[in-house]
Amino acid sequence: MSVVGIDLGFLNCYIGVARSGGIETIANEYSDRCTPACISLGSKTRAIGNAAKSQIVTNVKNTVHGFKKLHGRAFEDPHIQAERAKLPYELQKMPNGSVGVKVRYLDEERLFAVEQITGMLLAKLKETSENALKKPVADCVISVPSFFTDAERRSVMAAAQIAGLNCLKLMNETTAVALAYGIYKQDLPALEEKPRNVVFVDMGHSAYQVSICAFNKGKLKVLATTFDPFVGGRNFDEALVDYFSEEFKTKYKLNVKENPRALLRLYQECEKLKKLMSANASDLPLNIECFMNDLDVSSKMNRAQFEQLCAALLSRVEPPLRAAMEQAKLQREDIYSIEIVGGATRIPAVKEQISNFFCKEISTTLNADEAVARGCALQCAILSPAFKVREFSITDVVPYSITLRWKSSYEEGTGECEVFSKNHAAPFSKVITFHKKEPFDLEAYYTHPHEVPYPDSRIGRFTIQNVGPQHDGDNSKVKVKVRVNIHGLFSVANASIIEKQNIEGDQNDTPMDTESSSKNQGRDDELGKMMMQDKLEKERNDAKNAVEEYVYDFRDKLCGVFEKFITEEDSNKLTLMLEDTENWLYEDGEDQPKQVYMDKLQELRKFGQPIQERYMEHEERPKVLNELGKKIQLLMKAVEAYKNKDEKYDHLDPAEMEKVEKYINEAMNWLNSKMNAQNKLSLTQDPVVKVAEILTKSKELDSFCNPIIYKPKPKIEPPNDAQSKANGEHNGPVNGQSGTETKPEPAKDNSQQTKPPGEMEVD
Ligand code: ATP
């Protein structure tokens, strides 16, 4: 089995492979490790890579390059229209509305989908790897920009399929770089220590990406990714092209922009000049022979002029850095190092902007061209069973928040909820519970369209079928699992219905799956066996589902409500354990007896329970403490009133009241000491006092004090009417109030059941 990582660049592609000696980047038939993303179609043959690049100027209309960002977009997309205006070859709308490339190939007009074009390039890269590895290649990991949306990712996946590749993962470019950085580091902090935060910056030809990752031994966690998909090396080339085009207009009366071939040559020369200026600050010449109309042109530029010309572009370096730091909630001093990759980070002014922002030297220890491919190959090695690599856990993020909207034709109204927030850990699954009576549609879309460099915020529409009311007409409980998978693709993974079952003589509703029912007595024995078998199978499935749900639910809460209640070390351990369990469920644990699942759940609960308890205790404690405090105050007031000879209490026994006072004081001391001790603890420690103990204390207080303090006053015989009238006395109730003893209202049971957080419930 092959282990291959592909950096599918806008301009340049690299291939990393795992061999017994480790990871290496391999060379193509030109002994070049860089394969240009370029395809030239001719009347007899196709050329791909280096051979195609040399035909850009000679076969202008049929040499396709710069197509990476045409993926997954509609032809009418403004971004496509902007690209189209600059491309020397023709773009056309495909029958399904997407982007096609129109070329002459084998003396015929042909329209290729962008997936087919990238497919050709990937097939070439596959062939190069097969030549180097001397065996068939299928499994691979392919890089994509972290800002690629669902549609763009799906389109790249389709291209891989066309090329005959089995893409194990679409990997975000900066995450690949982070893996290439981290996996070999021997000195990463231990799991329980503070992580090492590293910033990765990649500026290639077409885009600029930043990510911040936290490293501990054996793991990397992406904290934030930011980007400017419209800044890259090509924009610097363009600034130079615009400048020289203007100059040549006045100097030579040449309109370069009207001549595609001259324009392509100017682009090539400007790119060279740009690179030279990175190494040299003095004046550098630009000479092109026979440029247009048989004219030779020449000019010059130096680095200072270039930087002035590109000031607007350079000012776009800082905002993504700032945004990434804000999103990761880090300060400059929390950053261990800044690693830069991508060709355009070689521009000195770009480097300067980055290092000025962090007030720190930047590190260029990674191979700027090959780090992405190496990271992808490493990821492929981790995913492939064919290769043994050191364990390294990678947690990426969701780049844009995702919301689900639902509606059904029968029921009124719509609803929505955000299912993944920006920078939420990925891959990740969540279970959402709906209460519905009929099939309904779910529409997934990006919550904040203005943050997404893509004109359509819709991700997909999913119909949940076969939903009906319960036997009693109630809504059905429908559990829908949504997922951002390993490729960064969103999907509704599955949906199941929980059906109420009325068992005779039992008022409780038993949740059960839709498929089977254990009613139906009076069947013959044969049938009985099958029913029993069904029942056992269902129980086995339920036990498996319970493990799966626990994993998803707990992982969700670990980054949510439970986060504060667990140390980072324990959280890391538990996350790994949950991950292992998830993997186990899809592998060895796919088909196990019920008891095995029950044991697994028990094992997870052993670790999860204390965290859950700390959380619940923390939520409930303030309320019960407060109630006990109030109760003590009320009792103390009564004692005070008794001491002040309030006639309401003048019937009480002094010796007993002394005991009561002592009891109340003790309770108050107990409360104060517990509160003090509790305040000294962190949230990750088990509480010194449990809610149940406080409630017991409260009850004890009631049962000791109430019978004494609230002992009814002996009734005084009312005088008879005549006497009363004669004396003019009034012993009866005044204003209908007194005459009855006051009793505090029984403490209300406020301990409402709190809904377990994490799992979302929507009506
Ligand atoms: P993307 O990451 O956008 O898909 P890519 O991966 O193909 O593109 P890279 O190979 O990382 O891009 O970088 C190519 C860019 O880097 C080109 O614009 C190239 O001109 C520029 N570049 C390479 N070397 C230098 C240099 N020494 N000075 C300035 N720019 C350079």
Ligand code: MG
């Ligand atoms: Mg790149």
